Amino acid sequence: MLDRMCSSVQHGGVTDPPSVMQKTCVQCAAGFAVTPEDLAFYDDMHVPAPTHCYLCRMQRRLSYRNERFLYHRKCNLTSKQIVSSFSIDKPFPVYDIDAWWSDDWDPLSYGREFDFNKPFFEQFFALRDVVPRLALQQQKPMVNSDYCNCASMNKNCYLVFSTNHCEDCYYGSWVNQSKDCLDNTNIDACELCYDCVGCRHCYNVRYSQECTNCSDSFFLRNCIGCSDCFFCFNQVQKQYMVFNEQKTEGEYKAFLQSVDTGSFIQMEKSRQTFDDFSRKIIVKEFTGTNAENCVGDYLQDSKNAFTCFECDRSEDIRYCMCVYDAKDSVDFSYWGGNTEKMYECQACGYDLFQLRFCNLCWTNCSDLTYCDQCFSTKNCFGCVSLKKQTYCILNKQCIKEEYEKLVPRIIEHMKRTGEWGEFFPVDKSIYAYNESLAQEQIPLTKKETLAKGWQWHDEEEEQTKKYMGPAIELPDSIRDASDDVTAKILTSAASGKPYKIIPQEWEFYQRLNIPLPRISPDERHELRLKKRHKRVLYERTCGKCQKGIRTTFAPNAPEIVYCEECYLATVY
Known part of the structure; x- marks a missing residue:
């Protein structure tokens, strides 16, 4: 599966210039390009060019992110029964959020000297597997929202993930600033929405996809500013529409009365009708607005984003996904928020500067390398679960001068062992592959996973x-x-x-x-x-003007794909 996906991805421009470096991925053997812009960034961050292609790098980072799998277990500090993203078979201690943030334990007590006779990763994982971890990735206040992960500031929410500033929301992922919503994915500022994907600022909208500022409607796709519509696509500022045909208010209400929206059988037939109706619609090459000089999908208010997906308000980023307010970063997945110069990082956010190969580092961090779950921490290397520390290596406190001498030596050691420049390996993830988001993007069978030497978690x-x-x-x-x-x-x-x-x-x-x-x-x-596009770009031609485009719509997708200019001219 991954080999086929990787071989279909074009990593350079539509035609790679001669100055582009061509490489072969060490994991999937697909060819990929390293552009001059990539190399300039790597030089600035003092890291080598990657050995893995974009998709394999993404897969590796996502293997460290579990949003949806929750387990009951006991806090290893207080013995309190808690909800955790870690099953009980994980090697490291897991603490309740309040216990983890308390002063009842000291992460520096686990510190150790760096041993130049051993590989870095061997020493790092030996440390990681004994240092306590947070049971869930939550930021308070979280009111009556225990069964939520990768979440912050929610009230009365249940089984929502990567969800923030919500109230009375249930069963969703990437639900933000919304209220009274159920069964949604990637929605923002919505209310009373059900079974929606990629919708913003919508009210009482159901079974809809990629809509903005719509209300009181069913089965919409790519609509803006519409109300009282049913079975519609590519409509702007319309009311009382059915199958893209204008109706009077009376006609629309009569149609609505003829549809039993409370019937499971009728709604399933309506789903199929809409799927058939929208299968061959005209679509824009990418989803998003105000994306200047960007290549990717689901991009909002961004500039100079290359091979990026689901990014908002970001600039000069490459191979990034699901970040906002990020700048001058490469291979950065999830979060953001005033972040700059991030490389090969996952789930890091809030006022960060110059992080390399980090996982789960939050809030006012800078100059971190190979750190995991560190907060308000600066100038640290290979550390786990630190809080407001500086100049530490493997959780051992150093003086500044000692730190500045040791880090270059460790990097040279890692170059000799072939570890420098690589994110944490998949086989050492804190989660099994099928618990992680990597399984959503690049699904593998249990047999395929175990054949790679990666972990698999079986349900009891x-x-x-x-x-x-x-x-x-x-x-x-x-x-x-x-x-x-x-x-x-x-x-x-x-x-x-x-x-x-x-x-x-x-x-x-x-x-x-x-x-x-x-x-x-x-x-x-x-x-x-399945309604969200995979993070893979294909070369196609616009269905109207025939110019070359790069899009997440595969060549065999049923939709008619237009370049942005032709789409806007057609719809507006």
Whole structure:
């Protein structure tokens, strides 16, 4: 799978100039280009050119990010029962958030001397596997939102991930500044939205994709400023539309009354109708606005972004994904927020400068190299779980002069061992491959994963069976369902996995006349993911003017792909 994906990616420009360095990925053997702009950045950061192609570098970083897999376990400091992103078989101690931030333990007590007779990674992972880690990636306040990860400042939320500043939201990923929303992916500033993907500033919108400033509508795609619309695409500032045809207010209301939005059977037929209807629509080469000199997808208010995806308000970035307010950075995945000069980093954010090969470092950090879960820390190398420390190596406190002498020696040592310039390897991840976001972007079977020497986590079948209740047949209409459904354990019609309807979810379905779901939240998440494009670029030609474009729409995609100029001229 990865080999095929990598071989299809064009890493240079549409035609690579002679000055581009051509390399072969050491993992998948695909060829990839290193541009002069890339080399200038690497020189500035004092790192070598990469040995892995863009996709393999992304895969490696994402193997260190688990958003959705949660486990019950005990805090290793207080013995309190907690929710954690780490299963109980992980080697390192896991602390409840309050316990981790307390003064009851000292990360420097785990410090050790660097041994120049051993590889760096061997010493680093020996340290990492004994230093306590946070149970969840959360930033307070988190009110009544225990079952959320990679999240901050939420209230009354449940099973939402990479979600911030939300209230009464359930079952979603990348939900931000939203309220009363359920089953959504990548939405921002929305309210009363259900089963939406890539929507912004929408109200009471359902089953829709890539819409902005829309309200009271169903089954929309690529619409802006629309209200009271059903089965529409590429519409701007329209009202009372059905299948892209203008209706009177009376005609629209009559149509809406003819649709039983509370019927599972009717809504599934409507999904299929809309999928068939929108399969061959005209689409823009990329999704986003105000993207100047950018190549990628899902880009907003950004400039000079090359091979970047899902980035906002960023400038001079390359091979980045899911970052905002980032500047002059390469191979940076997730977060941002006043960050500059980041290289091969994952889940780092808030006022950061010059981090290399770091994972989970937050808030006012600078000049960190190979650090993991360090906060408000500066000038550290190979450290784990530090808080407000400076000049440390392998969690051992150094004086400034000693630090400045040792770090160059360690880097030279890593060059000799072949470690310098590489992010933490996949086989040493804090998560199993199938627990991580790498599995979402580049899915592998258990056999494929183990063949690479990577970790795989099997669900406990007996535990699953323990929660199975008797088979329950759900009524077609939400109106025929009863309150006791929240006390029952349901079985997914697709996989047989158990799932529940929580009381808040039940109230949401009743209020908005939405049928009960027949599959589990994870399976619903997977269906929404299929509506987001993979982070792979293909060379195509505009379907109208025939000029060359680079797009995430594969050559065999059914949509008609236009360049931005032709799309805007057609739609507007």
